[in-house]
Amino acid sequence: MDETAAIARLEACGVIPVVVIEDxxxxxxxxxALVAGGIDVVEVTLRRPAGLAALEAIARSVPGALPVAGTVVTPAQVQQVKDAGAKAVVSPGFSEAVDEALKAAGLPWLPGVATASDCMRAVAAGRIVAKFFPAETAGGPPALKALSGPFPQMRFCPTGGVGLNNLGSYLALPQVICVGGSWLVPADAIASGDWARVTRLAKEASEAFRALRG
Incomplete structure (x- = not known):
């Protein structure tokens, strides 16, 4: 999948679940469960040892979902997630080494940015779609508005402290293509196999996105 198609898929989904999985x-x-609730993009982070195997399982067995690798922080992980079937990659920050590895692998990438300096490095590398992280700690919607002054070409996926309570304030900004959050996939729901709860949370998020963006 090329970058344009991947970004279009993220934008159409609107709310991207950030999955931290132990099993x-x-x-x-x-x-x-997420697809049943209207969320068809799944970001599986590499924060836990099970992350890579979980990403591969989704890529292999859930054709209705777009598998995205999250928390990719080293060049070595790039080949691992490509082999696992990731169609796009998200990182918490920007690294020239990771940028080069992803360009060589041909995978779309949303690097993490939080400051004007981060944005300058991203733009210099040709990366104009980024993860704004940690969104709330980094200043929330007002910070995104400020960054859009000197970087009008950039578009963002805010993640970190985003939930149903503040979804609207981010999606009201034209430079925001989607948001990411872990509230759709609570650890206790995953551990207990409460898939009905996950579907309900996904449906709430999807409906909120549709109501805000149409």
Whole structure:
């Protein structure tokens, strides 16, 4: 999948679940539960050892979901997530080494930015779609508005402290293509296999996005 198609898919989904998973055997049911609720992009982070296997399971067995690798912070991880079937990659920050590895791998990338300096590095590398992280700690919507002055070409996926309570304030900004959050995939729901709850949360988020963006 090329970058334009991947970004279009993220934008159409609107709310991207940030999955931290302890047991890869739950990944397929989790992804099906999200898709049933209207969320068809799944960001599986590499924060836990099970992350890579969970990403691979979703890529292999849930064709209705777009598998995205999150928390990719080293060049070595780039080939790992590509081999696992990731169609796009998200990182918490910007690294020239990771940028080069992703360009070589041909994978779309949303690097993490939080400051004007971060944005300058991203733009210099040709990266104009980024993850704004940690969104609330970095200043929230007012900070995004400020960054859009000197960087009008950039578009963002705010993540970190985003939830139903403040979704609207981010999606009201034209430079925001989507938001990311872990509230759709609570750790206790994954651990207990409460897929009905995950589907309900996904449906709430999807409906909120549709109401705000149409």
């Amino acid at each position: 890869a055997s739950r990944a397929i049911d989790l992804a099906h």
